[in-house]
Amino acid sequence: MGRNDALRAARLRVGWRTMEKAAEKLTDHGRQLLDDRQFNVSARTWRRWEGALPGWPSEETALVIHDALGRWPEDLGFTTPPGWIRPEHHKEEEQVNRRTFVSVTAAALVAGPVASQYVDPALIDYFQQQLEGHYRADMLLGPHDLIGTVSAQYQLIDKLVRSAKGETRQGLLRVGAAYAALVGWLYQDAGDMHGAAFWRGVTQEIAVRSRDPHLIGYSLVNQAQVRTDLGDGAAVIDLCEAALEDSRRLVPKVRIMAMQQQAHGAGLTGDRRAVDRLLDEADGLLSRVDDDLPWGNACRRTPGYLEVQRATCYGRLGLGSQAASLWNQVLQIVPTSARRDRGVYLARHATAAAGAGNPDEALEIAQAAADIAIETRSARTTKELVTLQRMMRPWQDSLVGRDLDGVLAPVIERG
Structure with missing residues (x-):
């Protein structure tokens, strides 16, 4: 030997x-x-x-x-995995990423007035149709290939807002807020929380300028999403309660979004009863979602939307068996075309299986999640797999633990 x-x-x-x-x-x-x-x-x-x-x-x-x-x-004789980059070289990569961030965020910070032009109201429908296409592309591609495209369209919308008048201007403000929210989400999915927070702030500013109560509520939920990823449950609850303060003015979709996000805050603070109450109440509103707003339609297009939230919250609460059972149900109805979301769900399912004491099942699920993480470059999926690795520590010296290290190495070797 x-x-x-x-x-x-x-x-x-x-x-x-x-x-x-x-x-x-x-x-x-x-x-x-x-x-x-x-x-x-x-x-x-x-x-x-x-x-x-x-x-x-x-x-x-x-x-x-x-x-x-x-x-x-x-x-030191270890077997170097493909793609390994020493942490000392990460600073160079971070500098490139920051230059990209500066370039993209310039779209939100154009100084001064622009040359006046006529703005056709039909442009509102045009940008709304484009937005739906971006949502579909996000599910298929992940964040990195879309950030530049969506932010450039936001820059054009902002330019048109400065010339538009009356209802056309209000309509462009509303659609511009939706574009800013999507850029924020793309940054969040890419793991850049600074970029995500910046664009969530842009979303909220434009929502307030539009004076649209539904959009203002939506922007607060966007802010809460960032806080959820940062693990700040109390802030999540504060923002969602603010969004729901006058819930009678809000369409059911926005109320559902605020309630499910508040449930995540409750999960982070260990309040299982509040998680179930909020999600059950949101479930009672699903049949009433009938607006034609182009943004925030995950509750319509995501199969098992609220059960996804419940399974995620149960996982955070340490309810491994219950979370795993829910993930089994959800993943049967999530289409394979929704690659990015499926990768996140599989990683959470694997963590739940480990929490329930089933390491072999967790390893099998993790392999599928790791493959998707490599394809989509989703930082959210990678983050979930890091959580799985921590949950699997009791088995780290067994065969299943060593096999898991091999599965995850190409995904999380760069942290």
């Missing part, structure tokens, strides 16, 4: 005379570095690392190894 002499030499160089001592020292180092009491490297894992087939550690473990031994895993 061969062995990984590079890692062995590095271990001995820092004075860790045995593999058992190395596992203990790296665990202590990782817990201090990451401020995570759950971080653990077992002696069995270290023995595998020094063997002929060391595999590849998780992203956070790679960082701990580098900090403790002064070398990256690919320099």
